[in-house]
Amino acid sequence: MQWEVVIGLEVHAQLATHSKIFSGASTAYGAEPNTQADLVTLGYPGVLPVLNQEVVVMAAKFGLAVGATVAPRSVFARKNYFYPDLPKGYQISQYELPIVEHGHIDLTLEDGSVKRIGITRAHLEEDAGKSLHENMGGKTGIDLNRAGTPLLEIVSEPDMRSAKEAVNYMRRIHQIVRYLGISDGNMQEGSFRCDANVSVRPVGQQELGTRTEIKNLNSFRFVEKAINFEIERQIEVIEDGGKVVQETRLYDSDRDETRSMRGKEEANDYRYFPDPDLLPVEISAEFLESVKAAMPELPQAKAARFAAQYGLKSVDIEVLTAAQGTADYFEAVAAGCDAKLAANWVTGELGAALNRDGLDIAESRIGPAALIGLLKRIEDNTVSGKIAKDVFATMWDEGSDADAIINAKGLKQITDTGAIEAAVDRVIAENPEQVQQFREGKDKVLGFFVGQVMKATQGKANPGQVNQMLRDKLNS
Numbered sequence: 001m002q003w004e005v006v007i008g009l010e011v012h013a014q015l016a017t018h019s020k021i022f023s024g025a026s027t028a029y030g031a032e033p034n035t036q037a038d039l040v041t042l043g044y045p046g047v048l049p050v051l052n053q054e055v056v057v058m059a060a061k062f063g064l065a066v067g068a069t070v071a072p073r074s075v076f077a078r079k080n081y082f083y084p085d086l087p088k089g090y091q092i093s094q095y096e097l098p099i100v101e102h103g104h105i106d107l108t109l110e111d112g113s114v115k116r117i118g119i120t121r122a123h124l125e126e127d128a129g130k131s132l133h134e135n136m137g138g139k140t141g142i143d144l145n146r147a148g149t150p151l152l153e154i155v156s157e158p159d160m161r162s163a164k165e166a167v168n169y170m171r172r173i174h175q176i177v178r179y180l181g182i183s184d185g186n187m188q189e190g191s192f193r194c195d196a197n198v199s200v201r202p203v204g205q206q207e208l209g210t211r212t213e214i215k216n217l218n219s220f221r222f223v224e225k226a227i228n229f230e231i232e233r234q235i236e237v238i239e240d241g242g243k244v245v246q247e248t249r250l251y252d253s254d255r256d257e258t259r260s261m262r263g264k265e266e267a268n269d270y271r272y273f274p275d276p277d278l279l280p281v282e283i284s285a286e287f288l289e290s291v292k293a294a295m296p297e298l299p300q301a302k303a304a305r306f307a308a309q310y311g312l313k314s315v316d317i318e319v320l321t322a323a324q325g326t327a328d329y330f331e332a333v334a335a336g337c338d339a340k341l342a343a344n345w346v347t348g349e350l351g352a353a354l355n356r357d358g359l360d361i362a363e364s365r366i367g368p369a370a371l372i373g374l375l376k377r378i379e380d381n382t383v384s385g386k387i388a389k390d391v392f393a394t395m396w397d398e399g400s401d402a403d404a405i406i407n408a409k410g411l412k413q414i415t416d417t418g419a420i421e422a423a424v425d426r427v428i429a430e431n432p433e434q435v436q437q438f439r440e441g442k443d444k445v446l447g448f449f450v451g452q453v454m455k456a457t458q459g460k461a462n463p464g465q466v467n468q469m470l471r472d473k474l475n476s
Contacts, residue, residue, distance in 0.1 A: 002203040005231050006211075007166045007196060008158035011173050012151050013183040014127065014191040015058050021126050021150035022049030022092065022278075029189050033132070037144035043088035048277050051076075055150045056281060058182035059099045059124055060291045062152060065176050065298055066119055068103025070288055076124075076278040080271045084142050085129035093125035093153075095272040099281065105156075105172050106300075107165065117169050118157030127151050146190070152182070158197065158208065163227035167220050170194055175299050179324050193218040198230045200238070209234070210244040214251055214258055226251035230258050302327055310339040319347045325361040332368035337375040345375060349392050365396050374402035384463055386454075387411050411460065420453070420461050424469050427452040438474050446470060 020027055023040035039047045063070040077095040100122035107115045127149040132141035154173060160166045174192055177183040185192040194217050199209035214230060217223045229251075234244050249258040297305070303321045306312050312320070320330045320343060333342040350371065354364060374391055377383045383391060383406060394405050406412060427449055428435060437445045446467070453466050 003200045003231075003235050004203045004205075005161050006158045006199045006201065006208055007160040007163070007227060009154075009156045009160070009166055009170060010195040010197070011154040011156075011170060012127075012193050012195075013154065013173070013177045013185070015055050015150040015152055016181065016183050017052055017054050017058075017150055019052060020148035021052050021055055021124065023148060025148060027149050029186075029191075031145055033141070033143035033145060035145065037129075037147065041087075041144055041148040043086075049092065049275075051278060051281070052150065055124055055152075056099070056283070057291055058180070059122065059152055060283065060288060061180045061182055061295060062122055062154070062177065063100035063103060064288075064292055064295060065180060066100075066103035066105060066122075068100045068119060068122070070283060071097060071099055071101065072283050073097065074099040074123075074281045074283075076275045076281070077272045078275050079125075081269075083128065084140075085131060085144070086147055087144070091126060091128065092275055092278070094123035097280075098123035099283075105169055107168050107172065109165075109168075115159075115165070117159045117165075120155045120157055122152055122154045125151050125153055152177075158199075163224040163231070166196065166227055167224045170220060170223060175322065179296060179299055181296070181324075187218045187220075190218060194223060196223060196227055196230075198227055198234070199244070200231060200234045210246050212244065212246065212258075213248045215248055215261065217251060222251060222253055225253070225256055226258055229256060233258065296324070310334065310343070312340065312343050316343045316347050319351065323361065329361050329364070329368055333371050333375070336369075336372035337379060341375055341378065342371075345371060345392075349389060353392075353396050365399065366392070370395060370401055377402055377406060382406060382412055384459065384461075386463075387459055417465070420457070420465050420469060423453050423456045423461065424449075424466065424473060427456060428470075428473060435474060446474070449474070 014027075015021075017027060019025060020038075020041065023038050025038040025041055026036045028036070040049055060070045062068075074094060075097040076092050078090040079093045079095070080090045082089050098121040101120070103119035103122070105117045105119065107117060109115055127146050129142055129144040129147040132143055156169065160169060174185050177192070178185045183191055187193065196214045196217060197211045198214065199211035201207065201209040212230060212234070214226050217226055230249070237244055245260075248261045250261045251258050299321050303317050306317045306320060306327075307314070319326070321327050326346070330342060330346045333346060350364065350366065353359075353366075354361060359365075374388055374395065377391075378385055378388050391402055391405050391411065394400060394409075395402060398405075431449070431452070434445050434448055438449075449470050450463065450466055453461055453470070454463070
């Protein structure tokens with residue numbers, strides 16, 4: 001039997017506020033356990049939550065970015081459950097009237113086609129605390145620092161049909177929240193994670209299969225691996241005559257498998273009702289216009305502009321617009337030299353150095369102005385592209401500027417026609433066999449001659465002049 005996979009994601013983006021969603025306690029990462037748990041977080045009698053206005057602004061930005069409706073009126077509800085990571089015995093979330101509804105993300109698939117993934121809703125809620133098991137002497141500790149941290153939960157339609165599509169969708173959400181500046185998207189710190197709802201059904205069947213929910217996936221790689229494992233597990237269960245049970249599962253990355261955690265709760269299990277301590281959130285048209293006016297250029301719009309303004313290849317545009325910082329760095333360099341040359345170096349040599357040293361673009365050891373200084377020396381033929389890579393490496397390691405390195409090491413390119421001609425004549429005279437091969441139509445041997453001339457000039461000869469002079473002499 002042929003099976004169709006149905007996937008929906010619930011993405012949790014921690015909002016980049018300095019204080020919690022309903023209190024003034026800090027949201028800074030890495031503090032000692034329970035040092036950021038104030039009386040509101042602890043649910044003390046008599047304390048009242050006060051909504052952080054900035055989370056409303058951030059949610060509205062996201063709604064506008066994905067073409068959704070930002071509700072003029074939304075309501076906070078109490079989601080009742082008893083776990084020690086939320087001392088109140090309930091989580092403040094949104095249920096029937098969320099702040100954002102009916103958006104979409106457009107994905108470009110491997111075959112070049114575009115697929116639209118619906119976003120059912122995005123709602124505001126508070127995060128829970130964290131259970132600690134290591135070094136606890138067989139007990140469980142509770143750190144409530146994270147409790148009350150603002151989250152935007154983004155719920156997709158069940159429109160994805162493979163783990164790759166799910167990862168592609170999650171990457172796009174990650175890109176958007178970072179561009180908007182509403183979340184740092186740090187998956188290692190838990191600022192961006194998702195729950196994956198997975199089911200399978202026979203091809204052609206309209207009715208959805210029984211779904212399972214895989215909780216708290218915090219890397220793109222784990223999302224893909226967990227979904228693929230769950231797909232295979234469900235198909236095997238059904239084909240062996242069993243039935244898939246609706247449940248919540250955890251992904252064990254060490255064993256690359258999902259394991260049952262608990263039965264899946266339904267909405268009625270949580271006994272949602274409007275929170276009596278919080279007024280409805282009302283958003284005026286004027287407020288929404290002010291939010292829209294402060295929106296940055298979004299990734300797809302930026303990509304279209306880069307193609308039109310700079311004439312770049314789509315593969316370069318994809319890399320350059322992946323993160324706001326990379327796009328800004330590129331544009332700063334492109335303002336001072338040829339844009340295509342800038343794109344090649346930002347996506348190539350600079351990108352490789354950042355990846356090798358595990359640095360973000362904001363931590364680059366070579367700033368835009370310094371890179372412009374190097375690229376200008378390529379443009380004016382002071383150095384060749386090959387020598388420029390050596391100069392770049394020295395700039396990265398030592399922090400010197402390009403001109404100082406070029407002068408100190410005597411790396412200026414030889415453009416004197418007489419000096420290049422002498423080297424060309426010598427190489428041709430020393431390699432009669434390769435000369436004969438070239439004249440018999442073996443054009444690839446030209447590369448051999450270029451290499452020999454560059455070696456003879458210690459890589460300093462202008463490659464363009466070398467190529468042209470060799471062709472002229474070999475063909476004469």
